[in-house]
Amino acid sequence: MTEQTASTAPTTWQRLVSAGRRFTYGTGRVFGRIRRNPWSRRARVSAMVGLIGVGGVVIGTLLFGHATVNVGPFRAEMSISPSIFGGTEVDLPPLGSLHLDSHDGPVHLKVNLAALDQNRTEALIDDPAAISRAGENAVDDVRTGVIRLGVRTLGIAILSAMVLSALIFRNVRRVAAAGVTALVVTGGSFGLAASTLRPDSIAEPRYEGLLVNAPAVVGDARRIADNYGRYSEQLQQIVSNVSRLYTTVSSLPVYEPAEGTTRILHVSDLHLNPSSFGLIRTVVQTFDIDAVIDTGDLVDWGSTAETGYASSIPSVGVPYVWVRGNHDSASIQSAVGRQRNAIVLDNKIQTVAGLTIGGIGDPEFTPDKSETPAAQNDAEAAAQSPLLRAGTQLADTIRASDKPVDIALVHDPAMAPPLSGVVPLVLAGHKHQRSVELMQPPTPAPSASPSAAPSAGATVPEMSTRLMVEGSTGGAGLRGLEKEQPTPLSLSVLYFDEKHELKAYDDIQLGGTGQSNVEMQRNVIGALPSPSVSVSPSG
Secondary structure: OHHHHHHHOOOHHHHHHHHHHHHHHHHHHHHHHHHHOHHHHHHHHHHHHHHHHHHHHHHHHHHHOEEEEEEOOEEEEEEEEEOOOOOEEEEEOOOEEEEEOOOOOOEEEEEEEEEEOHHHHHHHHHOOOHHHHHHHHHHHHHHHHHHHHHHHHHHHHHHHHHHHHHHHHOOHHHHHHHHHHHHHHHHHHHHHHHHOOOHHHHHOOEEEOOOOOHHHHHOOHHHHHHHHHHHHHHHHHHHHHHHHHHHHHHOOOOOOOOOOOEEEEEEOOOOOOOOHHHHHHHHHHHHOOOEEEEOOOOOOOOOHHHHHHHHHHHHHOOOEEEOOOOOOOHHHHHHHHOOOOEEEOOOEEEEEOOEEEEEOOOOOOOOOOOOOOOOOOOHHHHHHOHHHHHHHHHHHHHHOOOOOOOEEEOOOHHHOHHHOOOOOEEEEOOOOOOEEEEOOOOOOOOOOOHHHOOOOOOOOOOOOOEEEEOOOOOOOHHHHHOOOOOOOEEEEEEEEOOOOOEEEEEEEEEOOOOOOOEEEEEEEOOOOOOOOEEEOOOO
8 A cells, every 4th residue: 555655656857847837837828918918019019120220221321321522633432331439441542541530439431532533633733723722622522521421321221221111011100110210320320420520530540551552652751751860860960060161161262242242042942841941041140141032842732731831931030032833832822922021023023132133933833743844945935835935924024124123033944045135143943953054145036127227336235144043942852852862952142242243152052861061162253163162060
């Protein structure tokens, strides 16, 4: 009896199974009630609608979140994509890419500058003021493009979410709810990006890519940086040698400037070199300069960002006479004209330090070129060459002047031929190489009638014209540091007597990297040039 009772009692395993069945049955009843509850059903539908809305936003943004914007000569392709860290990427194929930590949030902006618009590029080259306008409008173009892309992406995201919801639910209310979800998600993402915007991030970019073609665009940047580092360390010592050099040259018996001598410093082609104005100030103070003449190419590209370089002009402390070079735009000319001691000559004549000076700016704005084909002084070339036409225009202005002009200023020596026989001295630059020559006398125009010819015994005095082309006072700018031996810094001091005649000039040249010496040669008009004198750090 006892054994039978023991055998029929439930085991532990059977009790566990039975308890599990009861729990499953109870849980199923509870979940069944929850599933049948209206609020639970609404929650599930809402979650599904939200998921579909977010999916539509992602799909629509990836497929259609892009736009094309004109930024200067570029046709920029902008696109937006979902991201955890945000930021902006600028692609410059084939050079690489530039990454900016511009903002936070789930929105990543990508800008591709792969294409140049031919018509806009040609307009930029043909119009002298186009680069200035492009620099001023570039920020507005980018801002407008980003806003337009954001509005486009917002509309596409909402539409994509609604279309995807309609394909799944086929219910108007749920489609509308998916659209509202897309609006909230997309608008909130843009709002977060805007609230965390960091405009200063452009100063700390991160580069990716081989950049193997970069030197073809901006030069050998590493060599420029290395050479300029060494060069700037030597600059102060180089400039200080100018004073020692002047003391040495002043003792030479070749030429002694009289009391009434006017000293003019001729500089040219500074090309944004940050050292140039320090050198000019030193020479002005050491040589007791009365005025500075600059024959152009103050900057490199003529952009609005370069106008601040002209603010150093007042520091020289004497009148600064300037004509526009082919690297100087209209905005650069305006910036120079705003300086209190600057005198801009553009087919004008003005008296400075007792000398009457006429000048005209370079008619061609070609910042991408360093050389201009030489023009010939004949009627056909004059009709075709804007340089010769500008030179002829200045010559006509000088002839119409009621007082003799002592100096004519041009940037490119190719503008000088029409001035031969019109003024005694023409100053130019552009070539980055010093040269002095007597110009060919002008070809006399054929007489209109025999009676107009001079008598046999009469002689018509001809004015000889000296053309002085200055080297680069800026050492050709930073591009001059690309080579192992940078372009020397060159400038000249001109001595005029009381009759405004050029009597002598000093050619000053500062050595390049590794050559901390200053060399100077005094030249007297009508005499053989004196031996050059140089001063090095060791004396």
